[in-house]
Amino acid sequence: MTGTGARKTGGLFLSFEGIDGSGKSTQARALATALQQQGREVVLTREPGGSPGAEEIRALVLNGDPDRWSAETEILLFTAARRDHLERTILPALERGAVVICDRFADSTRMYQGLSRGDLREVVDRLHALMIGREPDITLLIDMDPEAGLSRALSRTGAEERFETFGLALQLAMRQGYLDLAETYADRFRIVDGAGDVGTVHARVQATLPELFEAPA
Template sequence: MSAGKGLFISFEGIDGSGKSTQARRLAETLRAEGHEVVLTREPGGSPGAEEIRRLVLEGEADRWSAETELLLFTAARRDHLERTIRPALARGALVICDRYVDSTRVYQGVTRGDLRATVDALHELVIGQDPDLTLLIDIDPQEGLSRAVARAGGEQRFEDMGLAMQALMRGAFLDLAATAPQRFRVIDGAGDADTVAGRVRAALG
């Protein structure tokens, strides 16, 4: 990482993996090291995308078809890219994003109707921006689901799909990492937050 040179880092993982905590912890660490850091999330990260977030993460698990869900997520990502990610990278900031297109590849592309080819086609056509580095926080699906359910809240649509879905998503994330080893770093999510944070920072070199 060089001062003044933009870098785009995404965090991925199943629900309850601790990726949001680790994204926040990494942002704090890098700011302390003197970097400008923009910490953001998907869906969301810009005013318009945050409005779409409420549509897709609240309500019944079958509220949207897989195809409709994919279009909503893509629209949110485009707004996020235009208004938050690209301006930050252009001024040399480090962008840390809690979820990005790989979550769409897993959630809508694999577990919601085998739409992976459609996800990739939309990404190429409408988005066209991949992270420089993706940190996949890997955790046992049962532990992840237990954590996700314990934190409760209104954004529970995907957690409500159950353990089998969590296991399927974990496998899909690991498959993605295996196909793009130059971009992915798989981080063991077991242990306390400090231990995992150390693994995350070490993965950046």
């Protein structure tokens, strides 16, 4: 396994992060489509999930009574899912030279379990260093107004949407937490304004990835 921040494989590992309702999942799909149209091999995946074992853990965590797990237990479950995802999906794709686009990665655990469910950020980072040891090459943070994001998130339906119920105060804290992460990991974070329609934001995503969308000479 590569060390944190190292890139020893031939592919490119991108992650999308953002508060609930930021549109990051939509933008991850749009980027995957744009790169596939260039003829690149793209693996679009998500967390928690992205491999058969990790998807089983996703269902275990996100369905049912949200209070049945302690924050510490959730961190262990998400780390186990991430390890399986890394082994089964991410690393094999990178070794083939593919572009891996992941909807959330470890930064989401740093925020949701490390910030929202107790001061457990150090625990998250220690487990990540011990069991994962890999960060994305580039993390695209879709930044938007927390109130607008919450309104959009609450308009969705589905049994898995549970963190939105924590309310606007959490959304505000999460946005600031993500901006703080972007400062801490400035070498890999790129902030994209999430205001506007899907096409407008997608154009901003492409503009922040000149190594993938350089204009012809």
